[in-house]
Amino acid sequence: MPPSLGRAGNGGVAVKLISSRCDLQHVPDSYVLPPESRPGKEEFVLCENIPVIDLERDRAENVRQVLKAGQEFGFFQLTNHGVSKTLMTDVLEVAEGFFELPIEDKASVYSEDPKRSCRLYTSIDYDKEKVHFWRDSLRHPCHPVDEHVQSWPEKPVRYRELAGKYSVEVRKLSMLLLELIGEGLGLEPGFFERDELNRVQLMALNCYPRCPNPSLTLGLPRHRDVNLITVLLQGPVLGLQVLEDGQWLALQPLPGAFVINIGLALQIISNGSLRSAEHRVMTNRTLARMTVTTFIHPSGDCMVEPAKGITKNHNPPLYRSFLYKDFLSTYIVDTYEGEPPLKRYTL
Ligand SMILES: O=C(O)CCC(=O)C(=O)O
Ligand SMILES: [Fe+2]
Numbered sequence: 001m002p003p004s005l006g007r008a009g010n011g012g013v014a015v016k017l018i019s020s021r022c023d024l025q026h027v028p029d030s031y032v033l034p035p036e037s038r039p040g041k042e043e044f045v046l047c048e049n050i051p052v053i054d055l056e057r058d059r060a061e062n063v064r065q066v067l068k069a070g071q072e073f074g075f076f077q078l079t080n081h082g083v084s085k086t087l088m089t090d091v092l093e094v095a096e097g098f099f100e101l102p103i104e105d106k107a108s109v110y111s112e113d114p115k116r117s118c119r120l121y122t123s124i125d126y127d128k129e130k131v132h133f134w135r136d137s138l139r140h141p142c143h144p145v146d147e148h149v150q151s152w153p154e155k156p157v158r159y160r161e162l163a164g165k166y167s168v169e170v171r172k173l174s175m176l177l178l179e180l181i182g183e184g185l186g187l188e189p190g191f192f193e194r195d196e197l198n199r200v201q202l203m204a205l206n207c208y209p210r211c212p213n214p215s216l217t218l219g220l221p222r223h224r225d226v227n228l229i230t231v232l233l234q235g236p237v238l239g240l241q242v243l244e245d246g247q248w249l250a251l252q253p254l255p256g257a258f259v260i261n262i263g264l265a266l267q268i269i270s271n272g273s274l275r276s277a278e279h280r281v282m283t284n285r286t287l288a289r290m291t292v293t294t295f296i297h298p299s300g301d302c303m304v305e306p307a308k309g310i311t312k313n314h315n316p317p318l319y320r321s322f323l324y325k326d327f328l329s330t331y332i333v334d335t336y337e338g339e340p341p342l343k344r345y346t347l
Helices: 007-016 059-072 085-099 103-107 145-151 159-185 264-269 324-337
Strands: 052-054 075-079 119-122 136-141 200-208 220-223 229-234 240-244 247-250 258-262 279-281 289-297
Touching: 007 103, 052 059, 059 075, 059 159, 085 136, 085 159, 085 200, 085 229, 085 289, 136 145, 145 159, 159 200, 159 229, 159 289, 264 324
Parallel strands: 052 075
Antiparallel strands: 075 258, 119 136, 136 200, 200 289, 220 279, 229 258, 229 289, 240 247, 240 279
16 A cells, blocks of 8 residues: 555545445435436336347448448447456456455555546546546556556456456457458458557446435446447346437346447548447445446557548548547546537547
């Protein structure tokens, strides 16, 4: 534990981490959203339309289905994706184990400094935000594993081993999906293999504890992901909702499936052909929810722009070029202010 975190430090972390406050009978005022952004209703309307794609078909069919789902919904579920089911179960279990660790262990990883590469934090920006969100998250880079594994938590004992195996498998899957998308968009082979375009891979364990009144609060507010592509492993508990024609629709947890989500960077590269959809996370009154997300990002110095292969044929670019690190900064500011994050980049 860092010397600065004595007993008082642990106490502070224990008060902030929502996973350490399981005894709450009411939603604290600091988590109650203003009426216009509250979910209001507690029930989930299941989304029947979002496709479930079985990747064990021929390649042409996979290309067609993945592209169509990315264009129409920006979200889809994936089965027979090649990642071992045992590994998926083990990772969710070890994630649960992490949040069940004694507060001293969690406090040693806790940090409010967004520049720290591996950190446990709570909500989004706890000290600056007006209202908090009902989520704790452990986030760290994971590619290449050897470069980052030493910064990951040492507890639970199997954490490093399982997170390492899992990130390698999910990276393979993410790269396959990008390859299928590139093919569907008519980009040159290997377009997404450019190192700077896919260099950063982040993994996050999200814990959304039981909540005494899910109508007042959210696990995560409405947002679009900033990166290229997100692979989400959700346990059996409902919570993720996608905004479709003004209605919040829940993504049904399917055993062994991943939820795949197109990020803004990929919407831009595809010149708006693929869509990054708004989503949010509701809490649950009776069950805690655990998810593991893996995000593929370009490196900060990568120039992001609509792919030339797409814009050349009577399809003028809808967005200007920018450095990915600049986009990351404005995305955070705009999302915080409730401004559309693509506005400044739209031509
Ligand atoms: O945990 C979830 O269900 C979704 C998380 C998410 O949307 C995110 O981390 O961007
Ligand atoms: Fe998201």
